[in-house]
Amino acid sequence: MNYFRTALLLAGLTALFMGVGFLIGGKGGALIALVIAAGMNLFTYWNSDRMVLSMYGAHQVDRNSAPDLYNLVAELASRAQLPMPRVFLMDEAQPNAFATGRNPDNAAVAVTVGLMQQLSREELAGVIAHELAHIRNHDTLTMTITATIAGAIGMIAQFGMFFGGNRDNNHGPGIIGSIAMMILAPLAAMLVQMAISRTREYAADDLGARICGNPMWLASALSRIENAAHQQPNYHAERNPATAHMFIINPLTGQGMDNLFATHPSTQNRIAALQQLAAEIGGQGAPLRGAGAHYPSRGPWGRGTRRKGPWG
Template identity: 45%
Template sequence: MTNQLKTVALLAALSGLLIAISYWVIGGSSGLIIGIGLAAVTNLFSWYQSDKIALAVYRAQPVSEMEAPGLYQMVQKLSDRANIPMPRVYIVPSQGANAFATGRDPEHAAVAVTEGILNILPEDELEGVIAHELTHIINRDTLTQAVAATVAGAISFLAQMLSYSLWFGGGSRDNNRGGNLFGVLLTVILAPVAATIIQLAISRTREFSADAGSAKLTGNPRALARALQRLEASAKQIPLNANPAYEPLLIINSISRQFLGNLFSSHPATEVRVAALLKLEEQLPTKAY
């Protein structure tokens, strides 16, 4: 199954989970209908507001060519090479070295980098990172991740509502609910966990594609491989703290999470990504631009 098909299947599973928990919280056919409506509303909200939310979460500030000429010109050059409109450019006021892209499509996109990444990466490695983020925009990954984060957040919110209902004497107010207290308790406990796992799985499938796109766009897979290793080492020293729901947008985990294992990681292991990039290096001719 291709990464694209995996992503579609995982998003469908996430929306299905939202509908299912709506059934438990509200009950019966009304819960199903409201769940479907809620899934539609959250997806629509993500479509139009994803870029604004992500930029606000990381306190990203817009910059002009005059304010950051090197970065601005690099984004412009790579955008022209990729044949997409140049996204808006932002800088995040943090020494944690990271980057992300956001926006519902290439015409409404933004690329953000931290002050930290500008300080530690040489030009060729930064170019690999920017090309990675532009590939996310080309592939519409920015919208996919925003939808996943919003739906996962709605699931967690509904699970919290259901737990309050049980705590204050609810849990059996609708005989059409079709389940029992044990099933409701499992929903409260497992639904947010399942939503998180699905959201992170979506993120991991998109990172490999973005790495490959960067390699093709720059013709220099090794530069991105070096950047990923440098960024991982930096993250252990200076993490980028923000809402965990939006960590999948970043190019690398904001903090080291090896102890959680791959299932709860928003990104594939760096060594696996590096190996894949070095394998691509053997297949791609070196391009001189």
């Protein structure tokens, strides 16, 4: 993964935030914006996991309340050479998942009830391995910070409509400039945010496939989740669209191809990359413990009918 590119994009996002502050309040506004950005990043560093998990009403589970899920996460975390993350369930019918936390020692993996009910064990392993790859790559903190700064840029750009101008020279951008700033600044922030997200999804797919041992498990899961996302809305995500990029598949809407406005790479492109990886490495990993086991249609995580995957 290109960490330099990610760092450059994050720097650009912070510079954009300062630029909007400069347009509103001159040098003083830029300095205030920098202080605010630093404060937000510090707050996000310590509270990112609690913030996002709370947004989605996720509740923590353990080996007693959800043994199959917990044991699968534990096995894959061991393969990935990671500390055991906390495990959460979200009461959403749409199959999806995300990881959060400031570092591998303070990480969490959250999956929806729909994911447990609709995927096979092997597909679920592919999804969890993908999320563990985000943790191992230290993506979870980066993605939360980008969402925080991008959201703040949109907010401060709105303020530009109500504050007169540049305090250094007594003439600001004017009404036309203010309107342009209100539209273009959040748009530019969104483009940077999406660029970071797309870069990291491909890397997590590759590493996740190696962790679970079979790239086609993840490929099948991506296809199934993509199809379900068009049919089953994720109501919490609809209320918090700035966090959509954190999920393994966009919970808001599918995308037909990679483009500047996509929160995720094209699912078809991701599957193609996994198919190429499968041709190169095959299923080289050790088989999962309890392979062939099925989750009950009714369990401690919710109710519903589980649809078998191609290996279940």
